[in-house]
Structures are given as C-alpha cells and as structure tokens.
Amino acid sequence: NDQMSDLPDAIREKVQNHPCYSEEAHHYFARMHVAVAPACNIQCHYCNRKYDCSNESRPGVVSELLTPEQAIKKTKAVAANIPQMTVLGIAGPGDPLANPERTFETFRGLSEEAPDIKLCVSTNGLALPESVEELSKHNIDHVTITINCVDPKIGAQIYPWIYWNNRRIRGEKGAAILIEQQQKGLEMLVERGILVKVNSVMIPGVNDEHLKEVSRIVKSKGAFLHNVMPLIAEEEHGTFYGVMGQRGPEPEELQDLQDDCAGDMNMMRHCRQCRADAVGLLGEDRGEEFTLDKIEAME
Ligand code: SF4
Ligand code: SF4
Numbered sequence: 001n002d003q004m005s006d007l008p009d010a011i012r013e014k015v016q017n018h019p020c021y022s023e024e025a026h027h028y029f030a031r032m033h034v035a036v037a038p039a040c041n042i043q044c045h046y047c048n049r050k051y052d053c054s055n056e057s058r059p060g061v062v063s064e065l066l067t068p069e070q071a072i073k074k075t076k077a078v079a080a081n082i083p084q085m086t087v088l089g090i091a092g093p094g095d096p097l098a099n100p101e102r103t104f105e106t107f108r109g110l111s112e113e114a115p116d117i118k119l120c121v122s123t124n125g126l127a128l129p130e131s132v133e134e135l136s137k138h139n140i141d142h143v144t145i146t147i148n149c150v151d152p153k154i155g156a157q158i159y160p161w162i163y164w165n166n167r168r169i170r171g172e173k174g175a176a177i178l179i180e181q182q183q184k185g186l187e188m189l190v191e192r193g194i195l196v197k198v199n200s201v202m203i204p205g206v207n208d209e210h211l212k213e214v215s216r217i218v219k220s221k222g223a224f225l226h227n228v229m230p231l232i233a234e235e236e237h238g239t240f241y242g243v244m245g246q247r248g249p250e251p252e253e254l255q256d257l258q259d260d261c262a263g264d265m266n267m268m269r270h271c272r273q274c275r276a277d278a279v280g281l282l283g284e285d286r287g288e289e290f291t292l293d294k295i296e297a298m299e
Helices: 009-015 068-081 100-113 128-135 152-158 171-191 211-220 251-262 292-298
Strands: 030-034 085-090 118-123 140-146 161-164 167-170 195-202 225-230
Touching (some): 030 068, 068 085, 068 100, 068 292, 140 171, 161 171, 167 171, 195 211, 211 251
Parallel strands (some): 030 085, 118 140, 140 195
16 A cells, blocks of 8 residues: 555554555454544534534534443444454544543443454544543554644634633634644654544635645654545535535545645545444445444344
8 A cells, every 4th residue: 555655664564454544454444433422622613513523524424422331332242243343433423532531431441341452532632632641541543633724813714612621712712722732632642652643624715725734744743644634515514514605625626635745744545534433344334233222132
C-alpha cells in the first residue's frame, strides 16, 4: 500500500493490520464502533445533535446508544461471530472524552475481557489533555482528533461555542481554547508514543485553503495520518446545511486538497465515514445483525 510506504517501520508494523489505516487492511480486518457517549462539550456548526458526531462517522444517522456494559457485551458477541474483528472504536453520538466515565468504563471492561481487541477513540480534543493519562493506561491503539483549523478566526466560523469550566464561551475566544487544547493533546499523546490520526472536515469557503496549513502543523507535531473528509451536506441535517446554505465539496475539490496535503504527509483516502455503530469490513455494515435485542437472543 503506497500510502503507507513513507511511514517509519515501527509505525508501519503497528498499522498494517489496522482497517482504519490502510485500504488493503480494510478488506481483511473488521472494525466496529460503539456509541456510548451521549454528551458533547462543544458545538460544531455542522453538527445536529439528533445524529451521530461527525468526528469520525457519517452524519445523519442515529446510532443505538449503549451503556458501557451493553457495549462490552456487543463487542464480545461480534468478536465471537466475525473472526476478523480486530478494532473497537468509541465514536459518538457525542464526544467520548466529554463522557469520560462511560468511555473509560468501556475501555476498562474490554481491556480485561477482550484483551486482543485494539481500542481507538475519536474526539474533538477539548478534553484531551486531561484524558491522556487515563488513555495511556488502556490498550489504546490510536486516538483520532478532529482538527478543522489552527486559527481562531476560522474556528469561530465553525464552532459557535464551547463549554469550558462550566461556562459557555463563544466565538474566537472559545475557538482559541479549543485549538490550544487540541494541539496540546496532540503533543502529549505523541510524547507518550500513542499514535495520533487527525481528521479534518473540509468546508468549502471556510477552511478549505487553511487545511493545508493544518496538515503541515499536525505533521510537524507527530500526527502520522491526516484524513480530510468532505462536509456532507444534507438538507435534513440541520442549520449549517439548511439555514446557512453551506454546501459540501465536489469530489474533485476534495481530491485536489488531499493531493495538496499529501505532499506533506500520509493521507487517508479510503475512509467511508462509517456510521458510529458500524460493524464489519470496509463497505460493509453488519450492524443490523448485532442490535441489542439480537445479542440478548444469542445468549
Ligand atoms: Fe457534534 Fe461531534 Fe461537533 Fe460535538 S464534536 S458538536 S457531537 S459534530
Ligand atoms: Fe473508521 Fe473510516 Fe475505516 Fe469507517 S472507513 S472504520 S470511519 S477509518
């Protein structure tokens, strides 16, 4: 896989069996996501709280919210039925690190009961610095941070507010704190040898040009992969799309930006933005086979 060929050996070894890193592995190794995190600590203009977080997954779908206990049960049931199951991600419907009890209880249970499964988590980064210590105690394979900007002026167009120290902080001030926390969290993870992938949502006319700089900066700080995802504009999805009339990028625009960023670092092009409770190989979602009632019935 030529996307992977530039990586240092130690990282390449770690990622070659990992569906989220290589297109090839995506066809042989299965992954699943569980949605255990209902709350979020920021507001993205492109988010509609009725649906899953777009940190990692396709917006506009509602995943089954699980308790940590149910998530552990489900993961074990899937692993027993899909032998290629290697990776469990916590993503959505809100931000996993804004729900630390639920997220870490799930990780703790899985580290004990299913130690062979690699764990990953995706986050907007606001609560990342305070979570790094706990994250480093688990079998965390990688952390995905969604970084859409490094400039508070651009950030204010993407994030109307953040919730920080029990207060809502709006505009550039809020965006500046979020950016600082994301960068600090990235540095802390890299220091501890935890792999960091960066996701960015390409929003035409807002951060498209700017993402080249984001790509340069996160690479220089040690992120090993940058995944530029298109804003998915769907009429029913909410304000950013509806009221503000924001469009998503054309496929060529996305590809041009990915090409521009690729000069700087490894790009991930195979991501299909699976729904937050997706189960299976790339392009496949067997989530319907493993809903809670079906898992209960398997027992
Ligand atoms: Fe929505 Fe995710 Fe943004 Fe939170 S981080 S507002 S859940 S898209
Ligand atoms: Fe995660 Fe994207 Fe792979 Fe789906 S396609 S498992 S969202 S990296």
